[in-house]
Amino acid sequence: MAFSKGFALLSFVFILHLAGLYLFANGFLLTRLALPDNTICPDNSCTIPPTHKRAVLLIIDALRFDFVSSEPPIPASPFHHHILTLPRELTAAHPRNSFLFNAYSDPPTATLQRIKALTTGSLPTFVDIGNNFGGSSIAEDSIMKQLRVAEKRAAFMGDDTWMSVFPDSFHWNMTYPYDSFNVEDLHTVDEGVIEHLFPLLEDASKPFDFLVGHFLGVDHVGHRVGPDHPSMKDKLQQMNRVLTRVVELLDDDTLLVVLGDHGMDRSGDHGGDGTLETSSALWIYSKGAELAADTSAIPSGLLQYTTFPKAPTSHRSIQQVDIVPTLSLLLGLPIPFNNLGSIIPELFWRDRKGTGLTRALEINVAQIKSYLDAYRSSSSGGELDEAWQSLHSAWTATQVTSLTAEQYLIVMSNYTRVSLAACRSIWAQFNPFLMGLGLALLGVGLIATWATYSGLSRAGDNWDEWLGDQLTKYMRGTAVGSVLGLLASVGLASYLPGMDALDCILFCAPFVACITMIATSDPSFSTLASVPVPLVLHTLAFFSNSFTFWEDRLVPFLLISSLTPFVLKGFTASSPRLRWRILGFSALFAVCVRAIAISTVCREEQQPYCHVTFYASSSLPSPPLPVLYLAIPTAIALPWVLRSFLKISRSHVGLAEIFFPWILMPTLVAGTAHWLMEWADSAGVLGPEWSAILRLSRTWLVRSSLLFLVVAGGALWWTIPLCLDIESPLTQDGTRQMNVVGYANAFGSSYLLFWTLFLAAVYTTTQLTGQLVLALTAVALVAFLEVVDSVRDVQRMDALAAARPSALLEDAALSRAPPIPVRFADIVPVALLGLHAFYGTGHQSTISSIQWKSAFLLTPTMNIALSAATVTLNCFGPLLLVGLAVPLLALWNRPPRLVSLAEKSTEKEKARARADTEVQGESIVAGLGIMIYYGSLLLGTAVSAAILRRHLMVWKVFAPRFIVAGAGLVAVDVGVLFGFGAGVQRVGGRVAWVCRGIASQL
Structure with missing residues (x-):
């Protein structure tokens, strides 16, 4: 029954968090209404x-502008600059037939959103990334x-x-x-495109209008x-x-358009709104008819130039959505109804008067x-009110x-451009009412x-x-709230506004239950004064975009401070042994905390004050050389180190x-071996002939190791x-004495083994540098558990000394002293350690x-279920681990209490119950x-996101x-x-x- 009560309470808090998240996110996260209208002009007036007559649209995914620029950043890279040279060569040779642009790709810079923008001319939204x-x-x-x-035939x-x-x-036949x-496959898609592209261009029997x-x-x-x-x-x-x-x-009637759907950052990734991610190349070429006359006569007010980072000169720039109206008109098609792009002026400048452009x-x-x-x-028209x-x-x-021709243009x-800017700024479609309800629910x-805590x-x-x-009252409150x-x-x-019956119930049911919790729990709000300073500072830091940028540096400071x-307790401890243990x-x-801080990846905003150490460099996403040497030794040493900590309490026996x-x-070794093989495959250490063997080997190695683990x-x-060993040696008088080895940490040692099952799973999904970090995290965790245990011993000794000074000489008195409960200050370092x-x-x-590489841990190709699971573990596994680890604060070095058969039956029964319910109660407190x-x-x-929702950094900083x-x-x-429901209960x-078995022998 105790299990169901504790699990019910923790489950309620979990559901409360989900409901608050759901309501706030529905009111806050960016969405956009897609109108169903289509552009129709039967008289060709539009x-x-x-x-x-036709066009070939070739998308080279992630083709950043500097990859094709004639004047790339300084210093130039030998691996991606001055390599793809055809666009700039033809532009220089045929300036009226060939145009090269730096096209801005609206974030989020993911392929699906870019395809939508490239075909509709509309803007993507923040939550589109999830699709x-x-x-x-x-x-x-x-x-x-x-x-x-228009009954045109399209090939793909x-x-x-x-x-x-x-x-x-x-067309089905094209x-x-x-x-x-499958990001590990560098060639299959490209070779497939090449295999079918050239035959279509050569085969007149398969005519296409758009490819x-x-x-x-x-x-x-x-x-x-x-x-x-x-590569x-x-x-x-x-x-x-x-x-x-x-x-x-x-042929002379075919227009060629080559572009990147987005760019990539220094490490080769994309998705956000960094300058390198949003910069993409656009090359438009006509082999036959000229696209423009002398473009030097185009009014300068129509043209925009930007400078690519570290490039020596500025370049002609456009918005990527400008491709849609431009390409539509060049092919004689109406512009799609939802388009917000502008035509590219150079491609319509047919004479010095600009008649075609007008x-x-x-x-x-x-x-x-x-x-x-x-x-x-x-229905969403109110969004445009401000603009x-x-x-x-x-x-x-x-x-x-009365405007002149130039002024008219x-x-x-x-x-x-004003229309595009206005829509960019207002398409947040905030629902302040839902946001307020979500905040109210999260706050209360x-x-x-x-x-309750x-x-x-x-x-x-x-x-x-x-x-x-209390649970009975909470359930009644929930029922009343549901009806309301x-x-x-x-x-x-x-x-x-914007709420249905489900939204109303999701708010009212937990809200009324929370009011019931506050009213009936008889809380001592004076304890709010004991809320640690690190938590207050950490929470307030999110109101500053600068602190949010540098949170990875703020966390270790708060962690050491906590x-x-x-x-200080260690310095004042009366026992030298405990003093040295604490210190x-x-x-x-x-x-360990300082060593973890060595591993970093950098946000764009942290430059130039941040240097990537998680990878070999900011542009080479492979592990640093020292990590390659330390990976296997760490995987071997970590179990030995954890067992050494258990040896302190002689609980290294049994299981x-x-x-x-x-x-x-x-x-752990198998998980490390997988990433070492992935590195060898990516770096081509063994040659391309080994690629298939390495892929198959590491896939099955991880599959089998995780199956073995489970x-x-x-x-x-x-x-x-249990990590216990029963010894029954003969005494001098010929009788046997029962010794239970590992009894002092019977709860904690067993739960630590349970926790390492999940540690091994997260460890396997984590890249090599991250594996070293997880190993340090595990060592830091058990070291902190020993600190907390030693401080509790000091506190018990101080309490005994105040009550009966002679008790300090009695070890038995210390062992019988009441346990020190879990304090919030004990929880803070564990919480910060997860971040x-x-x-x-x-x-x-x-x-x-x-880290998309983790999506291909268990399968060589994309599998939605498996890939989502491994990417999620890779991202949020460390936070899952601290949630699982927090019961150890209640279990570590907490021996069960026993009474002998000589004592009263009621006392014996109470002792049996206390053997597990005491630690369960403390585990619930730690979890809360x-x-x-x-x-x-x-x-x-x-x-902070709600208050600063119109802030310039809202989608760049606060929303993520x-x-x-x-x-x-x-x-x-x-x-x-899971830790309480499966781990604590079982232990x-x-x-x-x-x-009970030991008590029966006493």
Whole structure:
């Protein structure tokens, strides 16, 4: 029964967090209404005569602008600069037929969002990033839909994402999709595109009007080994050869468009809004008719120039969404209805008067005006309220009749750019009401959890009865709240914008339950004064974008600071042995924390004050050389180190003697061996002929090791979880004496084995540098447990000395002294250690820090379920581990209490119950404590994101940190639930069973 009560309480807090997250996220995260309208012009009033009969659109995924620029950054890279030279050569030789641009790709810079922008001309949204692995069909107007309406035949080959968003747009006999998410495969997709591209260009029997070829090799090289690698040079050389051959096969009526859908950062990743990620190349080439006349006469107000980072000169730049209206008009098609892009002026400058450009801009402006009017009239039209005046002013300027030809062009171009800027700024579609409800629920939930934590702590040994009574009241509060939520959804529907019945119940049910918790828990709010300073500072830091940038440096400072009270206690300890234990293990903890801090990945905002150490360099995502040497020794040493800590309390016997050398060590070594083989494969250490063998070997090595961990390790621990050994030596008088070896840490030693099962799983999904960080985290954890245990001994000795000084001479008196309960100050270092490990394992609150290599741990190709699981473990495994580890604060070196048969029966029965219920009560308190810590961080990030939602950095800084805080809290909650439900209960039950057997012998 005790188990169900504790698990029910922790589950309620978990559901409370999920409900608050859901409501706030629904009101905060960026969304956009996609209008179903299509551009229709039967009289050709919204188009111009085409310059070309057909087009070839070749997308080289992640082709950054400097990869094709004639003047790349200084110093130039020998691996990706001056390699793909054909675009700049033809642009220099034929300036009226060839144009090269630096195109800005709106974030999020993921392929699905870029395909949507490249075909619709609309802007992506922040939460669209979540759809990148399962894109749904694009329903809004697009160039593909306009091609279909015009009865044009479209061909496709390459990234199969196109088939998920345009399932019916390509001719069945000219469609060749390939799997897009196997980043370890650098050549299959590209070779497939090449295999079908050239025959289509050569075969007149398969005429096409529009051809899309999407190469993935450059992107995959970036993800796997980074841009500064010989593989990138080889891939760009291959692309140069492909483009040369395509140009040779082009006829005079075909327009060639080559572009990158986005760029890549220094390590080869993308997804965010960094300058390198949003910079993509665009090359437009016409083999026959000239695209433009003398472009020097184009009004300068129509052209924009930007300087690529560290480049010597500026370059002509456009918005990537400008491709849609430009390509549509060049092919004689209407511009898609939802487009916000502007035509590229150079491609419509047919004479010095700019007649063609004027007409194209008028069509462009009319289309955008129609779209904005339609959006204004839609259910989301209120989003345009703030910007409508500036939009109206820009539109009015285009209607002035006294303008010169040049001024007319400039004001029309200005209208399109003002429209784009306005939509970028307002498409946050915030629902302040839902955001407020989410914040209210998270805030009152935090207070309610603290009230329960406080009441449960004061209940002590009577926690079981106290919690049973409280849970009944909580359930009644939940029931009442559910009814109120249902009634509110019916009677107040018109006053609850954006809410349905489920939303009302999700808010009211936990909210009323929280009020009940606060009112009935009899909390001592004076204990709020004991909230540690690190938690307050950490929560407030999220209101500053600068502190959020540097949180990875802030956390170790707070972590060491949180250890100060323990160190001070060590200096004042009356026992020299305890003094040196506290100071020694504190020093070990601090050394581990400092060593973890050595491993870093850098945010864009931290430059130039940050240097990547998690990888070999900022542009080479392979492990540093020292890590390669230390990886295997660390995997071998970690089980031995953990067993050495158990040896302190003589709890290294029993299951520990089998578990560490025969279960944990082989799994850790196998996980390390996988990443070493992945490095050897990526670096080409053994040559390309070994690639297939290495891929197969490491896949099955990890599969078998994890299966062994779950089946052998899990089954062994579940069957015989205790680290005990029973000795029965003969005494001098010929009788036998029972010695239970490991009894002093019976709970903690067994639970530590349980925890290492999950450590091994997370360790396997983590790259080599991160594995060293996890090893240091594990050592720091057990070192801190020893510090806490020693400080508790000092506190008990002080209490005994105050009551009876002579008791200090009696070891038995100390062993019988009441245990010291878990304090919130004990929980803070464990909570911070999880965040420190999160950053140390190569993560940041940015999309580009996601380590996609882990998606291919268990399978050589993308598998949604397995890949999502391994990527999630890789990202949030350290936080899951601290949620699982926090019960150790209650279990470590906590021996069960026993009474002999000579004592009264009622006392004996109480002792049997106390053998496991005492530690369960303390484990619940510890679990609630770490939930409070991470709940406070979530509340801090949510409040800062809500207050600063119009801040320039909201989508760059505050929204990603909110998502990380939310996912981190969920990971911690799951760890606490699983740790208590499976670990603490099983250990407590087995210890109680052994205690009954021992008591019967007393």
